[in-house]
Amino acid sequence: VNDLLYLETFKYTFPNLTTTGGFTALDLSQNPSLTSVELKYTQIASLDLSECPQLLTLKSERSQITNVNLIGSQNIEHLGMSHCPIASLDISNLPNLKTLSVPYTLLEELSTTNNPMLNNISCTQSNLNTLDVSNSPLITHIYCNNNNLTTLNVSNNPALTALDCTYNQLTTLNLMNAGSSSMSVYASNNPLESLLLKNGHYDQIFINYIPNLSYICADEFEITSLQNTISNNGYTTEINTYCSFAPGGDFYT
Numbered sequence: 579v580n581d582l583l584y585l586e587t588f589k590y591t592f593p594n595l596t597t598t599g600g601f602t603a604l605d606l607s608q609n610p611s612l613t614s615v616e617l618k619y620t621q622i623a624s625l626d627l628s629e630c631p632q633l634l635t636l637k638s639e640r641s642q643i644t645n646v647n648l649i650g651s652q653n654i655e656h657l658g659m660s661h662c663p664i665a666s667l668d669i670s671n672l673p674n675l676k677t678l679s680v681p682y683t684l685l686e687e688l689s690t691t692n693n694p695m696l697n698n699i700s701c702t703q704s705n706l707n708t709l710d711v712s713n714s715p716l717i718t719h720i721y722c723n724n725n726n727l728t729t730l731n732v733s734n735n736p737a738l739t740a741l742d743c744t745y746n747q748l749t750t751l752n753l754m755n756a757g758s759s760s761m762s763v764y765a766s767n768n769p770l771e772s773l774l775l776k777n778g779h780y781d782q783i784f785i786n787y788i789p790n791l792s793y794i795c796a797d798e799f800e801i802t803s804l805q806n807t808i809s810n811n812g813y814t815t816e817i818n819t820y821c822s823f824a825p826g827g828d829f830y831t
């Protein structure tokens with residue numbers, strides 16, 4: 579179904595495999611008017627959407643996609659691929675991308691280096707070892723829980739308002755340059771040892787099941803609330819405003 583001049587929308591959901599045969603490859607390339615593609619519960623493993631310059635939205639849910647070609651479709655704004663076995667996804671040629679939803683995939687790494695317009699990313703319960711959001715300053719929501727992340731840099735995300743990084747392998751989390759107003763941060767079930775929260779605004783922090791947490795740096799107006807949280811969880815955690823492990827050591831603002 580490629581090279582159809584007036585095709586604007588393609589929707590293939592809940593197919594009757596008895597009549598369609600459950601085809602595994604779909605070529606929608608070179609459709610100049612195509613703006614939206616939606617796939618649900620299909621057997622499609624290979625998807626070619628190259629050279630579709632008007633394409634704005636791709637939504638695939640519970641299909642068998644392992645390969646997708648988006649070269650030449652640089653105007654995509656909304657990309658969703660959930661519950662599919664894709665292990666690699668190149669979004670480097672999508673400068674206008676605003677929302678990215680790739681939960682329940684086999685992705686091991688994800689970079690938004692060339693996606694400066696991105697404001698929402700969901701990669702929950704995938705297989706991620708690395709997530710780079712350092713060049714997406716407009717991001718407001720990051721949902722990266724239930725992965726294998728050992729580091730997460732959100733220092734270049736001043737618009738951040740919600741972060742869910744629960745159930746990862748993070749040992750430290752630095753939020754000192756993240757967000758410009760109150761954030762909701764879910765960081766439970768990580769082997770966290772240090773948490774840096776001093777950023778000039780009050781944040782809602784959820785840090786259950788982190789018995790190794792030894793140090794928290796926070797703003798003065800957050801200290802009492804954090805002390806109550808620590809006490810309720812039975813932690814023995816040092817909390818101060820110095821942003822160093824020992825008063826009198828290196829000082830960071």
